Amino acid sequence: MDRKLEYTPAVARATAPLLEKVKEFVPPVEWPLVAPLIYAINELKKAKRAVIIAHNYQTPDIFHCVADFVGDSLQLAFQARETESEIIVQAGVHFMAETSKLLSPEKTVLIPSLEAGCSLAESVTGHDVRLLKEKYPGIPVVTYVNTSADVKAESDICCTSSNAVDIIESLGVDRVILLPDEYLSKNVAAETDVEIIAWQGRCEVHERFTAEEIRGYRKATPGLFVLAHPECSPELLAEADYTGSTSGMIRYVKDRRPPRVMLVTECSMSDNVAAEVPDVEFVRPCNLCPHMKRITLENILQSLELMRYEVTIPEDIAAPARRAVQRMVDVHVTGRDYGGGMAPEVVVEDRASVDPAAAS
């Protein structure tokens, strides 16, 4: 589509309040290039009656300037289900777009880049889950939403980092398989008496942070308040002052305003929160998620213009996957923080341990 992207006086006027929000993160010399994209996206969104739902890890230009809804994985799932718009543009990664499609099958769900994957989603397949179920017959499978629809289809119920403990306890059993994040599973095991069987998946962003690094930051920065995501290792969480989902961390900082904070999670989140709490000082160890960063203003605009890339899920996978996601949504929990207890020993399975063919 031949759209003129010019920084006209009208564009400057319409985007001025947005510049105010992100001026710390978008250099003023770049604004004449960025503002026309923002303006075009917001106009096209209105014309097509589309919504953009963005994860907390999106960059400030997307998070503050074009998103209609922002949140953690659980909040995005609810928003996808509740929106009245016929078109959802998912500014996040592929599993989030699939979750939106599962909850809103009649809507058009677009993901601006097909390369926006996730190391956790790639760590496990539906075949792995079938083998795990053979190894542990009758044990319910609880699946983190950071998985493909194929894996969800093999699961009893889904969870996110903010509701994992409640979801597991809602089942009324004494043992569950919790897939695929080994660290999340160990951290959840520390919060419940339910025995957890884990899978050896890792988030490539959170596994890079170490407890030693946190101790170093604390030593160098008096009064530092450390908030960490439960996809970090249990050793790291033992060094943190607060653990919760991305929205849990944001809520804590906005409500309690610790004067100096460090968010041990994906890098852009500090920028997004800092723009809203100027009185809080942020110490920023920066680990970027390369998958989240595949989404840009440019490809969001193309996505809306060309209606690409549409997320589709074959019905034989969508029906059982939807059941698992819907069951999570029906449990009606809004999220809880992690208390930081000691993790018990957890069995961690992997492909070699469930698949004799892979082991040989």
Ligand code: 13P
């Ligand atoms: P939240 O559900 O806490 O937002 O975390 C999900 C995540 O890791 C996204 O990559």
Ligand code: SF4
């Ligand atoms: Fe996946 Fe980690 Fe990136 Fe989230 S931050 S999308 S869990 S790789």
